[in-house]
Structure formats: structure tokens, C-alpha cells
Amino acid sequence: MTAASRPAGARTLQVGVCGLGVAFSHIAAATRRDSGIVFAAAADVRPAALDAFRRDFGGRVYDDFESLCLDPDIDIIYIATPNQQHAGQAILAASCGKHVVVDKPLALNVAECEAMNRAAAENGVLLACGHLHSYGPAVRAMRRLIASGKLGALRMISTWHFNEWAYRPRAAWEFVPGNGGNVVFNQGAHQVDIVRLLGGGMVRSVRGTVGRWDAERPVEGAYSAFLDFDDGATATLVYNGYAHFDTAELTSWIGEMPRNPEWNPAARKRLAALTAGGSEDVAKESWRFGSASRLAGETEADPHVLFGLTVVSCERGDIRQSPRGITVYRDDSVETIPVANDTNYSSAALENLYDAVVCGKPVLRDGRWGEATIEVLEAIMTSSQTRSEIYLAHQVAGIE
Numbered sequence: 001m002t003a004a005s006r007p008a009g010a011r012t013l014q015v016g017v018c019g020l021g022v023a024f025s026h027i028a029a030a031t032r033r034d035s036g037i038v039f040a041a042a043a044d045v046r047p048a049a050l051d052a053f054r055r056d057f058g059g060r061v062y063d064d065f066e067s068l069c070l071d072p073d074i075d076i077i078y079i080a081t082p083n084q085q086h087a088g089q090a091i092l093a094a095s096c097g098k099h100v101v102v103d104k105p106l107a108l109n110v111a112e113c114e115a116m117n118r119a120a121a122e123n124g125v126l127l128a129c130g131h132l133h134s135y136g137p138a139v140r141a142m143r144r145l146i147a148s149g150k151l152g153a154l155r156m157i158s159t160w161h162f163n164e165w166a167y168r169p170r171a172a173w174e175f176v177p178g179n180g181g182n183v184v185f186n187q188g189a190h191q192v193d194i195v196r197l198l199g200g201g202m203v204r205s206v207r208g209t210v211g212r213w214d215a216e217r218p219v220e221g222a223y224s225a226f227l228d229f230d231d232g233a234t235a236t237l238v239y240n241g242y243a244h245f246d247t248a249e250l251t252s253w254i255g256e257m258p259r260n261p262e263w264n265p266a267a268r269k270r271l272a273a274l275t276a277g278g279s280e281d282v283a284k285e286s287w288r289f290g291s292a293s294r295l296a297g298e299t300e301a302d303p304h305v306l307f308g309l310t311v312v313s314c315e316r317g318d319i320r321q322s323p324r325g326i327t328v329y330r331d332d333s334v335e336t337i338p339v340a341n342d343t344n345y346s347s348a349a350l351e352n353l354y355d356a357v358v359c360g361k362p363v364l365r366d367g368r369w370g371e372a373t374i375e376v377l378e379a380i381m382t383s384s385q386t387r388s389e390i391y392l393a394h395q396v397a398g399i400e
């Protein structure tokens with residue numbers, strides 16, 4: 001059942017949001033009012049954000065997370081706070097009997113993920129990973145075609161994302177080492193998630209290298225990684241956020257949002273102008289929930305969002321995601337198969353959790369899935385430090 005098909009009179013689930021920042025501005029815009037999801041309460045430490053929530057949703061507001069967890073009418077807690085708070089908050093929410101969605105990345109390391117999954121299991125609640133591009137309909141269509149076997153066995157996944165990520169405004173917490181503010185935890189959370197879904201989920205080993213190439217931006221802004229799956233398929237992942245080449249040039253100027261040839265060359269100047277006379281966190285404020293504006297030129301994409309360029313190679317053909325669906329390259333033909341753009345990756349986790357709670361459907365990206373992705377991200381960092389291959393032990397298969 002998709003959110004649009006909820007029958008009149010269907011049950012609603014009350015969601016309490018913790019963290020009304022940039023992530024929630026995307027979620028609030030994407031969640032349909034007829035989805036069965038009601039944003040009924042919120043917690044934040046910024047009074048202005050709580051005022052905006054009360055104005056937009058008419059919900060209850062709290063200036064501390066525990067009070068939100070103790071709200072008896074809340075069914076689901078959505079955690080969109082800084083990464084370093086995810087584990088503790090998810091465990092507290094679960095211990096209060098709430099189902100939990102945690103925005104990406106699920107946590108900072110595998111040990112935190114294990115504790116979160118344990119808390120969910122012990123309290124009989126569901127734990128889901130939020131805001132992941134693998135919920136996207138075109139990514140899922142690619143996985144379905146791979147799994148059908150029509151193109152023969154999967155052999156290789158190649159994914160590239162070049163953009164201006166390193167020059168987007170950051171909150172102070174994102175520059176603190178260990179908080180997962182780097183490109184691996186922030187963006188690899190998406191890229192690894194997509195690649196694991198396409199490859200079936202079971203990664204055997206990882207070799208990775210991360211790069212911090214601009215002293216003015218003190219977090220890693222680039223990486224490359226090689227993933228070897230259990231069944232012998234491989235994946236190469238490349239991410240470069242240093243605002244030179246733009247992969248969108250190869251994808252009709254569509255990325256996570258519409259892009260243009262001037263976007264990367266202007267990135268450094270744009271950041272300097274945004275931060276002039278104020279802190280970088282103040283610049284980020286203009287993107288947060290309740291603020292008046294988003295960055296000029298940034299609107300939600302109408303076609304499918306594209307997280308860079310991803311090409312899947314099977315024995316008898318290649319597949320790539322294209323703006324309106326997927327394009328399939330066979331021995332003797334090239335065909336673009338349209339895919340309905342009926343799921344927004346920002347709201348998909350909540351819609352899926354509704355289906356799980358109300359209709360008994362599986363959680364597509366559950367806490368164990370998130371733990372396995374975090375294991376790959378940690379392995380990229382460790383492999384880069386040690387210049388060695390890292391073998392994995394927490395992998396699980398994906399559900400398309």
C-alpha cells in the first residue's frame with residue numbers, strides 16, 4: 001500500500017519528531033497529508049523551531065527529548081538530530097515503547113547499532129532507517145530487474161557522485177571528529193545503501209581510501225571504495241565533493257535536486273557569501289525547518305532524484321538509472337523503461353513503517369540493514385587508515 005492509497009477512515013499514526021533541522025524540512029515537505037502519518041509532536045532545543053512546528057502542524061512541542069518519549073499518544077518517534085545523539089535517543093524511545101525511525105546514518109559505529117537493535121527487540125518495537133535513496137522507485141526497479149535474472153548474473157556495480165558537497169554550510173557538530181560529519185558517514189550512508197540493495201546486501205570485504213583535500217574544510221570530502229560481495233559481484237564507489245566536475249553533467253543536470261553548469265564553479269564563493277558576517281551554522285539555518293527560504297535554485301526534483309551516476313553490469317546487459325526510470329543496454333538493444341515516481345525517499349521510511357505497524361508488512365530498511373551499512377562505512381574509514389582490506393561480519397540480505 002502506498003501512502004496515496006490509504007482508504008478514507010484508515011487508522012492514523014502519531015509521529016513525534018526530534019530535531020527540526022534541515023533533514024526535517026525535507027521530510028515535512030515530502031510527507032503527504034493523506035499518508036496516515038500525523039506530525040503530532042516535536043522536540044527541539046531551538047525555541048524558533050518549536051514555534052514553527054506549532055504554527056505548521058498545530059502539534060505539541062517539548063524542549064527535551066524525554067518528554068516527547070513520555071507523550072502517551074505518540075506511536076512513532078522520528079529522530080533527525082545530530083548523528084552522535086541517534087543511538088542514545090533511539091534506545092530511550094524504544095524503552096518508552098515507541099517505534100523508531102532514525103535518519104541516516106543510523107549511528108556512529110556497529111556497537112551503537114547493536115545496542116539500538118537490542119533495545120528495539122527487547123521492547124517489542126520496530127526500528128527503521130530513514131531518508132535513504134534505496135527507497136527510491138528507480139533504485140528498487142533496478143534491483144527487481146537484477147533479481148529477475150533476465151540479464152544473467154550480477155557482476156559489477158559502478159557508482160560515481162561528483163558535486164559540491166564539501167562547500168555546503170555545516171553546523172558546528174558536523175566538524176567535530178567522530179560525529180560522522182564527513183562525506184563517508186553523511187553521503188556514503190546513501191551510496192553504500194544503494195549499492196548494497198542492488199548487490200543483494202551481503203558484502204564480504206571492503207577496501208577504501210578517504211581524502212581531506214582542503215584545509216579550510218576540516219572533514220573528509222572524498223572517498224573511493226571497492227566492495228566484494230559474497231557471491232563474487234563487486235562494486236566501485238567514488239564520491240568527490242570538492243566542486244570541480246559534476247556527475248549531473250552526465251545525467252541531464254539532475255542530481256538530488258536540479259543542478260546546472262554554474263553550480264559547482266560558484267560553490268566556494270556561494271559558501272563565502274553565506275557565511276560572511278556570521279557563523280557557518282547561521283548560514284545553515286536558512287535551510288532548516290521553519291526558515292523562510294532554501295538556497296536559491298534548490299527545489300525538489302520533479303523527475304526521479306539521481307544520487308550521481310550508477311551503472312549495474314550483469315552478464316548480458318547493463319542498467320543505469322535515468323531521470324524518468326531505468327535504461328537497459330542489452331546485446332542488441334537499448335531501452336528506457338519508465339518507472340512511476342510514486343515514492344519520495346524523504347518520507348518513504350515513515351510510509352513504510354505505517355505499512356509495517358498497521359498492515360503487518362516488513363520494514364524494508366530495518367535496524368539490522370542499517371547496522372550492516374554502518375559496518376561498511378566504518379570499514380571504509382579503517383581501510384583508509386590501515387591501507388588494508390577489511391572483512392565484514394554484520395551483513396544482512398536486502399528486501400527490495
Ligand SMILES: NC(=O)c1ccc[n+]([C@@H]2O[C@H](COP(=O)([O-])OP(=O)(O)OC[C@H]3O[C@@H](n4cnc5c(N)ncnc54)[C@H](O)[C@@H]3O)[C@@H](O)[C@H]2O)c1
Pocket residue numbers: 018019020021022023024026043044045046049064065080081082083085103104105131171186284288
Ligand atoms: N541536511 C540534510 O539534507 C539531511 C538529509 C537527510 C538526513 N540528514 C540527517 O539528519 C540529521 C540531522 O541533520 P541536519 O542537517 O538536519 O542537522 P541540523 O543541525 O540542521 O538539525 C538538527 C536539529 O536537531 C536539533 N537538536 C539538537 N540536539 C537536540 C536535542 N538534544 N533534542 C532535540 N533537538 C535537538 C537542533 O536544534 C536542530 O534543529 C543527521 O543525522 C543528518 O545526517 C540530513
